[in-house]
Amino acid sequence: MITTSQHPSAITAQVMENLEVAPGHYRMSLCLPDFFDLPHPGQFVMIREPGREEPLLSRPFSVYGFRKENDQGILDLLYRVVGRGTAFFSHLREKSSVSVLGPLGKGFTMPTSVRNAVLVAGGVGVAPLNFLLQQFHERASDFREVGITAYVGARTSALLVGMDRLEGFCDLRVSTDDGSLGYRGAVTDLLERDLGSYPQDTTWIYGCGPSGMILSLSRLVRPTSLRCQVSLEERMACGFGACLGCAVKTTDSQGVTNYRRVCSEGPVFDIRELSQI
Ligand SMILES: Cc1cc2nc3c(=O)[nH]c(=O)nc-3n(C[C@H](O)[C@H](O)[C@H](O)COP(=O)(O)OP(=O)(O)OC[C@H]3O[C@@H](n4cnc5c(N)ncnc54)[C@H](O)[C@@H]3O)c2cc1C
Numbered sequence: 001m002i003t004t005s006q007h008p009s010a011i012t013a014q015v016m017e018n019l020e021v022a023p024g025h026y027r028m029s030l031c032l033p034d035f036f037d038l039p040h041p042g043q044f045v046m047i048r049e050p051g052r053e054e055p056l057l058s059r060p061f062s063v064y065g066f067r068k069e070n071d072q073g074i075l076d077l078l079y080r081v082v083g084r085g086t087a088f089f090s091h092l093r094e095k096s097s098v099s100v101l102g103p104l105g106k107g108f109t110m111p112t113s114v115r116n117a118v119l120v121a122g123g124v125g126v127a128p129l130n131f132l133l134q135q136f137h138e139r140a141s142d143f144r145e146v147g148i149t150a151y152v153g154a155r156t157s158a159l160l161v162g163m164d165r166l167e168g169f170c171d172l173r174v175s176t177d178d179g180s181l182g183y184r185g186a187v188t189d190l191l192e193r194d195l196g197s198y199p200q201d202t203t204w205i206y207g208c209g210p211s212g213m214i215l216s217l218s219r220l221v222r223p224t225s226l227r228c229q230v231s232l233e234e235r236m237a238c239g240f241g242a243c244l245g246c247a248v249k250t251t252d253s254q255g256v257t258n259y260r261r262v263c264s265e266g267p268v269f270d271i272r273e274l275s276q277i
């Protein structure tokens with residue numbers, strides 16, 4: 001796992017599949033050499049098309065799924081096309097080469113004392129939480145007693161991605177802004193209705209989504225003693241701690257303010273540490 005500003009080297013992976021799963025949303029599966037480290041949920045990779053000069057910088061994506069198959073690692077990403085980098089990626093075809101740096105950063109804490117894991121996702125924020133769910137199931141001997149509930153929101157039902165990997169694997173609660181599926185409104189409003197039913201000492205909330213969702217989650221959780229970690233999706237340049245381009249302001253439990261790098265000291269933070277939200 002790379003957590004400091006050492007200069008890691010990228011490896012070349014081959015695209016196995018790059019499928020449009022919803023309008024403007026793609027699932028890309030990459031075939032990696034066996035020595036690629038097993039990622040931890042919440043970690044991410046930096047992706048770039050080798051040899052292409054534009055866009056110059058690699059782009060960060062959370063690990064959406066990972067498995068070993070025939071001595072190779074299969075890494076799944078789930079991404080939304082928002083600009084030039086993601087538009088380039090959406091045109092990659094089977095057998096294209098991609099440069100991959102990672103797994104990077106620090107992921108979610110999975111304490112064995114947890115009894116309720118509550119996942120809260122907005123849009124493609126479902127990606128790292130899906131991998132977290134997968135890991136809770138794969139490490140069943142440690143997490144047999146954990147009840148997992150996923151709250152997943154999107155603007156409209158057509159943009160609810162990653163549902164195939166949630167349905168049947170957790171208690172799934174869905175919201176859409178337009179009411180086309182599930183609860184009509186924000187995913188955090190849906191969570192708010194249930195929040196009092198979760199025991200405060202054994203429940204962990206894990207979130208990922210747009211900044212507005214993280215802000216609402218912070219307002220919900222702060223008055224409680226529920227543990228809550230969120231994965232941030234700051235803009236990044238180097239991705240491994242060298243450029244300071246991704247720093248966020250944090251305040252620890254003693255009130256000490258600091259700037260921490262999302263790429264190497266995150267992207268997962270305790271929500272109460274984040275002073276900017
Ligand atoms: C740790 C981490 C994990 C991520 N995981 C995923 C993931 O699993 N799936 C996914 O779809 N995206 C994810 N992102 C966001 C993704 O990296 C950006 O959407 C991508 O870099 C945009 O590249 P681009 O060249 O297409 O857009 P650009 O041309 O760079 O930007 C296009 C537009 O998108 C905005 N934008 C760019 N990056 C971000 C960002 N990080 N947050 C908000 N707005 C942004 C820009 O301000 C601009 O308006 C993650 C980001 C981080 C830091």
Ligand code: FES
Pocket residue numbers: 235236237238239240241242243244245246247261262263264
């Ligand atoms: S992106 Fe360079 S330090 Fe985080």
